[in-house]
Amino acid sequence: MSYPEHRPRRLRRTEAIRSLVRETMLTPACLVYPMFVCPGTGVRKEIPSLPGIYQQSVDRALEECRAVEQEGIGGIILFGIPESKDERGSRAWAMDAPVQQMVEAIRRANLQVVVITDVCLCEYTTHGHCGLVVNGDVDNDATLELLAEVALSHARAGADLVAPSDMMDGRVGAIRHRLDEHGFSHVGILAYAAKYCSAFYQPFREAAASAPQFGDRRGYQMDPANAREALREVALDIEEGADVVMVKPALPYLDVIRAVREAFAVPVAAYNVSGEYAMLKAAVAQGWLDERRAILEVLTAIRRAGADFILTYHAREAARWLRSC
Ligand code: PBG
Secondary structure, three states, X not given: OOOOOOOHHHHHOOHHHHHHOOOOOOOHHHEEEEEEEEOOXXXXXXXXXXXXXXXXXXXXXXXXXXXXXXXXXXXXXXXXXXXXXXXXXXXXXXXXXXXXXXXXXXHHOOOOOEEEEEEOOOOOEOOOOOOOEEOOEEOHHHHHHHHHHHHHHHHHHOOOEEEEOOOOXXXXXXXXXXXXXXXXXXXXXXXXXEEEOOHHHHHHHHHHOOOOOOOOOOOOOEOOOOOHHHHHHHHHHHHHOOOEEEEEOOHHHHHHHHHHHHHOOOOEEEEEOHHHHHHHHHHHHOOOOOHHHHHHHHHHHHHHHOOOEEEEOOHHHHHHHHHHO
């Protein structure tokens, strides 16, 4: 039987019917808000290519974190801007650096929002690469030791989940081992498992002052042309002990999110990255897109593709709209 017996429009007739048969739900609880923490006090500096997003000192970031929790947003992910950089990125594992201080402040304030920390060296190294550079190349195995140290410092501060974003081979296993050795078996790992070498990280690199000073990240981040390889990366990270796997960026890689969702039983996260945010905000500023509709459509699409939760700079505005609809 077909038309005229079948009329799909019957289920689109009123908002009440549409919401009854809606397949994909978007809630503030499935959003994670990225925050940039810098040294000092009273600092709140807007990032030009990420309007509405700020570099903030711990005191100001803590204020915003309280608001984020009030808004019902599921979690935050923290990035640090250190007071100084060196060849090894040693401020990345310092307990008195901005991220560690922020996590400790959140714990003292007894906030319940999930605290995730990005584990990487690129914000902390003078050369801007995500690992230790030896003879002009990023040395995979020597980097693992440092990443494990970074993750351990975040766990000591009180992070719920640590999120390695460097794309070195074996880092999930190295981090899991180090955390367990030091009594942090309860701290989870959210692995940036399929992280592509993408043009869409550019505003982030301005925000975190983390652009590579020579070469690029093609030797460790994935080739945008590859999807099967993403499944291999995810399988390896799960084997090494990842609790959650992430695909990044989100919008140009919805097929990868879907493939990972179908192939594995662990939670899947997606990172709606800085360039995706900047692109949308720029069009809105020109009056070319309706902001609310565009943002909710983007986030719904990422959920529909299979993401359980979404890291997004839109988290706060989206949460506001989701509560009022
Ligand atoms: C650190 C890191 C990056 C992002 C998250 N963690 C930048 C990069 O790999 O160059 C990008 C996030 C975004 O663009 O919003 N390695």
